[in-house]
Amino acid sequence: MRLFIPFFLLFCVSNCWAQTSTTKIIIKRSAKDSARIMSLTKTSHSCQYMTKNEKETLQWLNIARMYPKWFIYFNKLTPSADSFKNGLYNKLKTMRPIKEKLLPDSVLWSSAVCHAIYTGKTGFIGHERKGSNCPKKYSSECIHYGISSP
Numbered sequence: 001m002r003l004f005i006p007f008f009l010l011f012c013v014s015n016c017w018a019q020t021s022t023t024k025i026i027i028k029r030s031a032k033d034s035a036r037i038m039s040l041t042k043t044s045h046s047c048q049y050m051t052k053n054e055k056e057t058l059q060w061l062n063i064a065r066m067y068p069k070w071f072i073y074f075n076k077l078t079p080s081a082d083s084f085k086n087g088l089y090n091k092l093k094t095m096r097p098i099k100e101k102l103l104p105d106s107v108l109w110s111s112a113v114c115h116a117i118y119t120g121k122t123g124f125i126g127h128e129r130k131g132s133n134c135p136k137k138y139s140s141e142c143i144h145y146g147i148s149s150p
Contacts, residue, residue, distance in 0.1 A: 034074065037067055040101075047104045062101050068092040111135050 041062040043055035050058070064071045071077075072092050080086045114134035119125065129136045 033070070037063060037070055041066060043104060049106055049109055050104055058102060058104065064092060065098040066101065068095050068097060107135075 038059070041059050043050065043058050047055065060071075063074075069092070072089065077085070077089045077092065079089055111134055114132065115129065118129075118132040118134055122131070124130075
């Protein structure tokens, strides 16, 4: 199952529901702020079908969406010659925080597992569910082919 883990993780993380409540935090760059942000964006323990790595990936997506300036500060992002890193930096620097927290969805997760297994076995690259019996609820996967962990 070629590149199953990275594909699966990013696919799962992109298929989440949004929670409509958030807490506004004024970033003072303190340890207390950091602990609070990490606590507010953590994926629930009741989400037992996801691995620890998947939960952490989802948490960092929520941090970037809900607290973009803190994400820049914490990860020490700066303008870069790398177009991807620079694009991320510029987007986070100018975006307004998104209030909704992404939450896991077991139906989307199981669809992601099925799609990841199918594409790993067949070598197919893409979003379509051609030739597979995988249910398709949404077309919004974040697909990554490469390193074994995000």
